[in-house]
Amino acid sequence: MTTVTMTVNGREVSGEAEPRMLLAHFLREGQRLTGTHLGCDTSQCGACVVHVDGRAVKSCTMLAVEAEGAEVRTIEGMANQDGSLSVIQQAFQDHHGLQCGFCTAGMVMSAAALLADNPKPDEREIREYLEGNICRCTGYHNIVKAIMAASGQDVSAMAAE
Amino acid sequence: MYAFEFQKPTSIQAAVEALKDDEAQALGGGQTLLPTMRQRLASPGTLVSLSGIAEMRGVCRADDGALCIGGGTSHAVVAQEAAGIYPGLAGLAARIGDPAVRNRGTIGGSLANNDPSACYPCAVLASGARIITDRREIAADDFFEGMFTTALEQGEIITEVRFPVPEASNYQKFIQPASRFALVGVMVAKYAGGVRVAVTGASEEGVFRWTEAEKALSDNFAASALKDLTVSADGMIADMHGSAAYRAHLIKVLAGRAVEAAA
Ligand code: FES
Numbered sequence: 001m002t003t004v005t006m007t008v009n010g011r012e013v014s015g016e017a018e019p020r021m022l023l024a025h026f027l028r029e030g031q032r033l034t035g036t037h038l039g040c041d042t043s044q045c046g047a048c049v050v051h052v053d054g055r056a057v058k059s060c061t062m063l064a065v066e067a068e069g070a071e072v073r074t075i076e077g078m079a080n081q082d083g084s085l086s087v088i089q090q091a092f093q094d095h096h097g098l099q100c101g102f103c104t105a106g107m108v109m110s111a112a113a114l115l116a117d118n119p120k121p122d123e124r125e126i127r128e129y130l131e132g133n134i135c136r137c138t139g140y141h142n143i144v145k146a147i148m149a150a151s152g153q154d155v156s157a158m159a160a161e
Numbered sequence: 162m163y164a165f166e167f168q169k170p171t172s173i174q175a176a177v178e179a180l181k182d183d184e185a186q187a188l189g190g191g192q193t194l195l196p197t198m199r200q201r202l203a204s205p206g207t208l209v210s211l212s213g214i215a216e217m218r219g220v221c222r223a224d225d226g227a228l229c230i231g232g233g234t235s236h237a238v239v240a241q242e243a244a245g246i247y248p249g250l251a252g253l254a255a256r257i258g259d260p261a262v263r264n265r266g267t268i269g270g271s272l273a274n275n276d277p278s279a280c281y282p283c284a285v286l287a288s289g290a291r292i293i294t295d296r297r298e299i300a301a302d303d304f305f306e307g308m309f310t311t312a313l314e315q316g317e318i319i320t321e322v323r324f325p326v327p328e329a330s331n332y333q334k335f336i337q338p339a340s341r342f343a344l345v346g347v348m349v350a351k352y353a354g355g356v357r358v359a360v361t362g363a364s365e366e367g368v369f370r371w372t373e374a375e376k377a378l379s380d381n382f383a384a385s386a387l388k389d390l391t392v393s394a395d396g397m398i399a400d401m402h403g404s405a406a407y408r409a410h411l412i413k414v415l416a417g418r419a420v421e422a423a424a
């Protein structure tokens with residue numbers, strides 16, 4: 001066991017971790033931040049995406065010990081200061097970008113990473129960026145639309161499905 | 162995954178020391194190794210993380226014009242920083258896996274693993290790149306020794322890869338959408354001394370050079386130069402995603418596309 005210390009959503013946290021503990025488990029079980037989901041556990045689905053030092057990573061495929069000293073951001077850190085939903089989250093709600101919601105945390109984290117890099121992506125760029133995020137429910141269309149809307153682009157012409 | 166010890170040295174020297182232990186295994190970005198360990202297909206006693214070694218990260222230009230990429234550099238960084246120098250290589254890096262995988266996976270890790278369907282081995286072979294390790298320099302043509310096998314010795318670390326920059330190049334990846342590896346991938350690179358063509362995803366021996374195409378394209382750098390060539394299906398991978406004949410056919414199609422798209 002070693003003690004791992006990192007900043008999670010702006011707060012410094014420490015926890016015991018065996019070297020083999022994955023970042024996803026450190027967050028979910030150690031920190032009780034269960035918004036980060038484990039879908040496939042084989043780095044396919046993207047439900048577990050969090051940001052480490054500003055970059056999207058699959059927390060099921062990174063060791064907690066590798067995040068020592070890192071700045072980690074999870075879905076729990078995405079809302080505005082006053083607790084209201086962030087622009088991306090609100091857009092997912094407004095445009096029905098989720099159904100069961102299982103993939104949503106990962107989708108929002110990937111969307112946030114994309115928009116930080118590319119503030120006005122086109123539809124193709126969004127679909128490409130979401131290659132590693134799988135949704136079992138929505139058919140993706142409304143997720144893409146929500147991200148377009150969150151980036152301030154007009155989505156009125158995109159079919160409502 | 163089974164329990165293991167973990168070390169995170171901050172210098173190449175210290176990493177080499179730590180890897181002298183027979184039970185130790187280097188950890189790059191972990192995008193292949195961790196899933197493999199989780200399936201219990203690998204169970205190293207110690208993981209030696211290379212992610213704390215700053216001198217192994219980054220992209221720069223050598224005096225001879227070669228593009229140097231630190232072995233610990235992520236695919237995302239290569240995609241971004243090599244774009245202006247070697248667009249064919251940057252384009253290849255930009256399509257490995259998915260964005261989250263590209264943020265963790267490293268060029269050194271990919272090459273050391275030499276997956277027969279991986280993209281980077283194709284770029285290294287097509288470029289005639291040189292692999293720099295903690296102890297020597299290995300030419301691309303001597304590095305790949307068949308599926309998941311390389312010239313690396315036990316504990317040897319890829320610290321840097323040097324790519325001669327071609328006049329024109331392109332990588333065409335026919336993606337296998339479930340794994341996001343190449344079903345077949347072909348890289349074409351045109352140098353003053355001739356054209357090199359490398360193929361991944363197709364052969365049971367791993368990445369290889371298509372020398373007939375190299376000859377034809379060196380005489381005439383046009384897709385039409387390939388029209389009379391055929392690739393034999395012998396020794397090609399056959400699986401549920403594509404037969405050997407299908408892969409052999411794809412090689413020619415993709416090589417042609419790569420020539421047309423080369424920039
Ligand atoms: S749980 Fe990590 S990618 Fe699916």
Ligand code: FES
Pocket residue numbers: 097098099100101102103104134135136137138
């Ligand atoms: S909303 Fe159910 S998996 Fe995406």
